[in-house]
Amino acid sequence: xxxxxxxxxxxxxxxxxxxxxxxxxxxxxxxxxxxxxxxxxxxxxxxxxxxxxxxxxxxxxxxxxxxxxxxxxxxxxxxxxxxxxxxxxxxxxxxxxxxxxxxxxxxxxxxxxxxxxxxxxxxxxxxxxxxxxxxxxxxxxxxxxxxxxxxxxxxxxxxxx
Numbered sequence: 573x574x575x576x577x578x579x580x581x582x583x584x585x586x587x588x589x590x591x592x593x594x595x596x597x598x599x600x601x602x603x604x605x606x607x608x609x610x611x612x613x614x615x616x617x618x619x620x621x622x623x624x625x626x627x628x629x630x631x632x633x634x635x636x637x638x639x640x641x642x643x644x645x646x647x648x649x650x651x652x653x654x655x656x657x658x659x660x661x662x663x664x665x666x667x668x669x670x671x672x673x674x675x676x677x678x679x680x681x682x683x684x685x686x687x688x689x690x691x692x693x694x695x696x697x698x699x700x701x702x703x704x705x706x707x708x709x710x711x712x713x714x715x716x717x718x719x720x721x722x723x724x725x726x727x728x729x730x731x732x733x
Contacts, residue, residue, distance in 0.1 A: 618720045619713040637654075670704035
């Protein structure tokens with residue numbers, strides 16, 4: 573488990589070094605708004621990244637997203653960026669939301685307490701967690717994908733001479 577956390581954090585550090593080096597405005601402009609590909613491809617890339625990022629395959633997101641983005645001919649940078657929705661500090665929130673979303677489909681009452689919201693809690697309620705995270709991943713990727721598409725369609729870059 574310790575190596576898993578180290579690998580996840582190292583992957584995050586590489587992305588953030590690249591992000592800090594460019595700055596937010598330059599990163600947004602070069603890698604998202606003016607990158608090659610249609611707005612549809614960009615939105616699909618981010619949606620795929622969010623979907624993979626919310627799956628419980630922690631530690632394998634980078635490998636999976638590079639393979640899927642290449643296979644579907646999507647923007648790899650945007651897809652990789654989308655997987656960072658599962659930043660290690662957000663994992664407890666993702667587990668909590670997955671458990672809440674999955675509870676109605678399993679039919680069991682789950683009592684949440686701050687002290688027991690961890691991976692062991694998710695393992696003991698695995699079916700509820702898997703159903704919840706699947707629904708959460710699908711809904712989140714659709715919402716974010718459509719939102720990105722709408723924003724990009726309405727974005728009109730200024731022409732510089």
